[in-house]
Amino acid sequence: MDKPHPVELREHAVSLVAQGNTHTEAARRLCVSIKFVNDMMRLKHETGSLAPKPQGDHGRCKLTGVKGWVERRIAEQPGPMINSGRRSAMSANCSQTKSATTSSKQQDTEPIKRDAL
Known part of the structure; x- marks a missing residue:
């Protein structure tokens, strides 16, 4: 969400309208939207x-x-919350999968000997 416009700009928009300018003219002079001027006039009137x-x-x-659970977790394990054990396990699984895939591909690409048939 954006920051709200400064109170000085809000006051200036209301004073321009109070001087007899239209909302469109005030918005154009202040380089703001017409909705902003309308909203400021409504806010001033209501509040x-x-x-x-x-x-x-x-x-x-x-x-x-x-919130309490997160605060307890941070107190138990200060520092970065990266689960390095999980990453290393994932890395190991990936390397095992790659080696298994590579060996099966190598077996598939070897020429079949006629004696084996």
């Missing part, structure tokens, strides 16, 4: 303030339920 609304999830993120 009496032009302060930006608080941003962020405020504890409603997807991982809130597992």
Whole structure:
């Protein structure tokens, strides 16, 4: 999410409209969207303030339920959370698969002897 526009810009947009400019003219002069000017006028009318609304999830993120578990895991294993044991096991499996594949290909490409038939 982008940062909110500065309060000074918000105030300037409202003051331009209050001076008799249209929302379109105010938006053009300030290089902002017409929606921004409309939103600022609505915000000023509804709340009496032009302060930006608080941003962020405020504890409603997807991982809130597992926060304690993550903190315990980090405390147990400080440092990078890369599971090096799993990587080495995967590497070993890949090399075994490659060697098995290579040997079977070599067997398939060897010429068949007539005596074996």
